[in-house]
Amino acid sequence: MSETKTIPAPVPKATTIEVRLPSRMGFEKVAMATASSVAKLMGFRDDRVDDLKTAVGEACINAIEHGNRLNEVLNVGVQLSVSGDSLEVKVIDDGKGMNKQTGKIATPDIDRKMHGDEAARGMGMFLIQALVDEAEWVAAMDGNSSYVRLVIRLDKEQ
């Protein structure tokens, strides 16, 4: 019996997709849906697509809430760049950002949260870093914008 294999649609070697979101909660889902569509076109497994969606969603929420401080006059830029077997996503806001951060972000301490020694919130950056292959937070030198850069790569067995 012949085996049917799903072959992902070809995506040009270097492709960039851009989305601009209003700084309003909920619009992160537009970026999540876009990232999901691109990742599926590239042939990522469903579980990796889910990881990417959550990471992109959290990055957009941070940009909307902390970067642009919910100012709807400001947009959040989302750039998706396909290159070979990797997908890079930059989420850009108009905030000051933080110092360049590539080190390991602390794992939430559920015991401290349960005992009120740590805020229940504040897990977004941890989730981003844990769910993608690369994550870095970059503040522009002029202090007027910042971005988070995420990368996921196709596994060899995909």
Add this chain to the structure above:
Amino acid sequence: MQSETKARVEQLASPAGDPVSVLRFEGDIASTSKEAVLGTYQALPKETAKLVLLDFTKVDYINSSGIALVIQLLIEASNLGQKVAAFGLSAHFTKVFTMVGITKYAGLFATQTEALAGL
């Protein structure tokens, strides 16, 4: 843009015959879901609601703010000596809940039957 969180309460019994309050959520669980998640939980009668199940079967989207609401619910439940378990999470959100340590304070189960048996 975010779909409204709906919540309703159903009373069941555990296999041992103990009363179980089931909070059935629907829609997104995000920062706007405080009333649906915590408000619904806080309206449970504290004298009788010793076993609580969270049903995520019809939840499409949970972000970190939504997870924080679940943690706040677990803090209140812990203070009241209640036992909490959850079921119906997708494989992805089961992984996320596990990553942030929720499994230490609430069992995660695939189905309601398994959750009732696990309480």
